[in-house]
Amino acid sequence: MKRTNQHIVYSDVTEQTARFAKALSHPVRLAILKHLSNQSCCFTGDLVAVLPMAQSTISQHLKELKDAGLIQGDILPPRVKYCIHQENWNKAKRLFETLFNQDFGSISCC
Amino acid sequence: MKRTNQHIVYSDVTEQTARFAKALSHPVRLAILKHLSNQSCCFTGDLVAVLPMAQSTISQHLKELKDAGLIQGDILPPRVKYCIHQENWNKAKRLFETLFNQDFGSISCC
DNA sequence: AAAATTAATCGTATATTTGCGATAATTATG
DNA sequence: CATAATTATCGCAAATATACGATTAATTTT
Structure with missing residues (x-):
């Protein structure tokens, strides 16, 4: 990407x-x-049944949500039950509130 | 990407x-x-002065924000003055409020 | 009209994301 | 112990995103 070093x-x-x-x-x-x-909760398989994507693809998206901390997985072999990660979800909520509460000035200058 | 067709x-x-x-x-x-x-507002050059990135890179990021509708550019040759796009910013704010107000159930099941 | 100023766009290189099938891993069931 | 069920991971291909320097475009200043 020729990044700045x-x-x-x-x-x-x-x-x-x-x-x-x-x-x-x-x-x-x-x-x-x-x-x-x-x-409230669901298994990977539930999502595979509902969403028109390959199982591996959905698994990957779940991983990304998990890596970001937004969801958590509970292992109940041979399945995994996913649900929201309340604490981090609230944290995200607060961050976006902060973002959108930025004041850009009531008098638009454009 | 070998997408689903x-x-x-x-x-x-x-x-x-x-x-x-x-x-x-x-x-x-x-x-x-x-x-x-x-x-409140600024020129592309102001951002170039503040952010440690090439002018072309910043211009590109501005374009993405503009394409998403979050900012707008006012041409004041030879400069361009940018500011928030209030209407779309408020729209985004509402969408994220909706997103984060989703109810995941008070009783955590994981 | 020539030079300077400012910002967008082009071309290119590299990194990351997205998606899939195949395979592996884990545990319950027969 | 073999088989089934379920999900994660690997390896690959293609699309997007990111970053930069060089160039172009538009307008002002000299």
Whole structure:
């Protein structure tokens, strides 16, 4: 990518917000969260039945949501039950509230 | 990408939320919005002076924010003044409020 | 009209994301 | 112990994203 060699440092808030935003930036992952909201919890297989994607693909999206900290998996062999990670979900909620409560000035200048 | 040949259709809300999330998923773009909040408005050059990235790179990030609808550019030759797109910003705010107000059940099942 | 200023766009290189099938891993069932 | 069920992971291919320098475009200044 021909990056600048020194890694740029951003504030923790900025990094975390970007990280959560990235996890939420794919329609399938939003659909997974929606399903998780309807069902409270679900197995990987439930999602595979509902979403028109390969099992491995859905597994990968679940991994990304998990890596971002938004969901957690409970191993109940041979299945895995997923649900929201309440604490981190609330953290994300607060970060986006902060983001959107930024004041851009009531008088638009454009 | 060896995609599934039929394009999957998601709800407008899901598509829009994902689109906004993607625009917000890069630290530099969040930094641009922050600067825009501090200054109300700014020229491309102001950002180039503040952020440790090439002019072309910043221009590209501005384009992405603009394509997502989050900012708007006002041409004042030879410069361009950017500021938030209030209407779409509020729309994004509402979408994320909806997203985070999803109820995942008070009784955690994991 | 020539030079300077400012920002967008082009071309290119590299990294990351997305998606799939195949395979492996784990545990329950027969 | 073999088989079935379920999910994660691997390996690959293709699409996107990211970053940069060079160039172009538009307008002002000299």
